[in-house]
Amino acid sequence: xxxxxxRKITYTPKQTTEYEKLIRASxxxxxxxxxxxxxxxxxxxxxxxxxxxxxxxKLKNSMLKGNILPTxxxxxxxxxxIILDALNGVCYHDDAQxxxxxxxxxxxxxxxxxxxxxxxxx
Numbered sequence: 876x877x878x879x880x881x882r883k884i885t886y887t888p889k890q891t892t893e894y895e896k897l898i899r900a901s902x903x904x905x906x907x908x909x910x911x912x913x914x915x916x917x918x919x920x921x922x923x924x925x926x927x928x929x930x931x932x933k934l935k936n937s938m939l940k941g942n943i944l945p946t947x948x949x950x951x952x953x954x955x956x957i958i959l960d961a962l963n964g965v966c967y968h969d970d971a972q973x974x975x976x977x978x979x980x981x982x983x984x985x986x987x988x989x990x991x992x993x994x995x996x997x
Contacts, residue, residue, distance in 0.1 A: 891957060898957070899965050909965075910966065910967040911968070914994050915995040916974060916993065917976075918958075918959070918977070918992050919976075919992075920958055920977070920978050920989070921980075922954050923988065924945040924980065924981070925983070926984070944981060951978055962992075967992075974995055
């Protein structure tokens, strides 16, 4: 948020907007499910980070086994927020419907983000 002549202006960086578009396009390519307004939902997000090229084979194997986890940016809360915001109106009415979140950051040969959303049956 910025202030220009005393007015608050909200600005979303282009990189964020482009990533949100990618998330929406990826979701609509694999699913047409839209959860109704009052449906409580659970989301599971796994962010897979690439392994730096400079690490040894031993360290690489340890990363792939999950013995070493990525503690680098982006922060977990930022990843969760961009995904939840991107799926508003595409997968569910509003991200207020998300009642459970499971999140994990790991290393992998191929970087990716996997998302699973399901209805919570009480």
